[in-house]
Each structure stands twice: as structure tokens, then as C-alpha cells.
Amino acid sequence: MHLFTNSRFRALRRLASFSLVVFCSFLMAPTVFAQKGSLSDVAFMEGRWRGTFNGGPIDAAWAAPEGDNLPGFMRMMKDNKVTMYEMLIFEQTEQGPIVLVKHFKPGLIGSEEKDQSDRYSFIEAKKNQALFEKSDGQVRIIYEKRSDNQLVIQRGKKEGGKWAFVDLFVFNRVK
CATH class of the missing domain: 2.40.128.20 (Calycin beta-barrel core domain)
Incomplete structure (x- = not known):
């Protein structure tokens, strides 16, 4: 019995990709959005x-x-x-x-x-x-x-x- 079917594998891959995008957004946010100026x-x-x-x-x-x-x-x-x-x-x-x-x-x-x-x-x-x-x-x-x-x-x-x-x-x- 396979733990991952093709559809479960695709869903898991999409979730991992989404998580990576969100994580990278947080890493980049301080340089992109933080220009408050002085x-x-x-x-x-x-x-x-x-x-x-x-x-x-x-x-x-x-x-x-x-x-x-x-x-x-x-x-x-x-x-x-x-x-x-x-x-x-x-x-x-x-x-x-x-x-x-x-x-x-x-x-x-x-x-x-x-x-x-x-x-x-x-x-x-x-x-x-x-x-x-x-x-x-x-x-x-x-x-x-x-x-x-x-x-x-x-x-x-x-x-x-x-x-x-x-x-x-x-x-x-x-x-």
C-alpha cells in the first residue's frame, strides 16, 4: 500500500511550495516594506x-x-x-x-x-x-x-x- 497517491503527493508539493513562498516573503519584507524614512x-x-x-x-x-x-x-x-x-x-x-x-x-x-x-x-x-x-x-x-x-x-x-x-x-x- 502506497502512503502517497499521486493526488496526495501533488497536494503535499503545492503546500510545500506555498510554505516556501510565504517564508521567503517574510524574509524579504524588512527590506521591501520597511522604508519608513527619517x-x-x-x-x-x-x-x-x-x-x-x-x-x-x-x-x-x-x-x-x-x-x-x-x-x-x-x-x-x-x-x-x-x-x-x-x-x-x-x-x-x-x-x-x-x-x-x-x-x-x-x-x-x-x-x-x-x-x-x-x-x-x-x-x-x-x-x-x-x-x-x-x-x-x-x-x-x-x-x-x-x-x-x-x-x-x-x-x-x-x-x-x-x-x-x-x-x-x-x-x-x-x-
């Missing part, structure tokens, strides 16, 4: 930067990461008058860094409700580049240091099922 992924932004936007200068400054945060600031001007201020705070969370953004009109009048801010979650990072997605999933932002003296912020929207990015702000380092 503030060190955006530390390249530190410094003072200047560019042009909408016919006027735009200034930006970011402090070095310290503790659980990295604060930043932007000032947009036209015809020698401020058109908007923007506060950007990168905060470290257990899920990775987030970006909190508040906009202010001249006179420091908030654009968002006082207890609200735009919120972006970390997606991934490469050397001198970090990708974040707005909480509504409609916008992605890439922060990229293209050289020691150039920092670019790109804005992405989905077009035809793919993300399309354009340079939103191009900054040069202020020395």
Missing part, C-alpha cells in the same frame, strides 16, 4: 536658498534636523511686496517623517484654519531626494538637491495613471 532623508535641505517665482523673488531657509523636527520657511514677493509666507515643518513620526505646511498672506493672515495644515506623508527617499504625498492623495512633492548649490521642489499630479512632475521652485544657495 529626518536625515531631508537634511540636505539645510541652508538658505533663493529663486524666482511668479515674477518675483522667493526665499527659503531650512534649519538642520534636531530632535523630532526640521523647520523651514519661505517668503514669496512681487514688486518688492510680500505675496505669501509659508511655514514647513518636517516632523518625525513612528510611520516616518511628515511635512506640515501653513500658508500666510501679508499681515500674517493664515490661509488655512488655525488648527489645520496641509499634511504630506513620506513615500521614499534616495540620496539628496525625498518624495512625499499630500493626505488627500492628489499631490506629490519631491524635494531634491541637484547640486551643492541648487535645490528644487517639484510638484506632481497623476496624469493618465502616472505621476507627472514639474519644477515648482528652483533655488540657488545663498552664500
Whole structure:
């Protein structure tokens, strides 16, 4: 009497194959799914930067990461008058860094409700580049240091099922 018939052997082989796939998935999971990111992924932004936007200068400054945060600031001007201020705070969370953004009109009048801010979650990072997605999933932002003296912020929207990015702000380092 055979302990294993052909059908039992095939079932046992399928179970072994399935078990091997599951086991390998667990081994690979930490490298594939664990990219939470940290503030060190955006530390390249530190410094003072200047560019042009909408016919006027735009200034930006970011402090070095310290503790659980990295604060930043932007000032947009036209015809020698401020058109908007923007506060950007990168905060470290257990899920990775987030970006909190508040906009202010001249006179420091908030654009968002006082207890609200735009919120972006970390997606991934490469050397001198970090990708974040707005909480509504409609916008992605890439922060990229293209050289020691150039920092670019790109804005992405989905077009035809793919993300399309354009340079939103191009900054040069202020020395």
C-alpha cells in the first residue's frame, strides 16, 4: 500500500511550495516594506536658498534636523511686496517623517484654519531626494538637491495613471 497517491503527493508539493513562498516573503519584507524614512532623508535641505517665482523673488531657509523636527520657511514677493509666507515643518513620526505646511498672506493672515495644515506623508527617499504625498492623495512633492548649490521642489499630479512632475521652485544657495 502506497502512503502517497499521486493526488496526495501533488497536494503535499503545492503546500510545500506555498510554505516556501510565504517564508521567503517574510524574509524579504524588512527590506521591501520597511522604508519608513527619517529626518536625515531631508537634511540636505539645510541652508538658505533663493529663486524666482511668479515674477518675483522667493526665499527659503531650512534649519538642520534636531530632535523630532526640521523647520523651514519661505517668503514669496512681487514688486518688492510680500505675496505669501509659508511655514514647513518636517516632523518625525513612528510611520516616518511628515511635512506640515501653513500658508500666510501679508499681515500674517493664515490661509488655512488655525488648527489645520496641509499634511504630506513620506513615500521614499534616495540620496539628496525625498518624495512625499499630500493626505488627500492628489499631490506629490519631491524635494531634491541637484547640486551643492541648487535645490528644487517639484510638484506632481497623476496624469493618465502616472505621476507627472514639474519644477515648482528652483533655488540657488545663498552664500
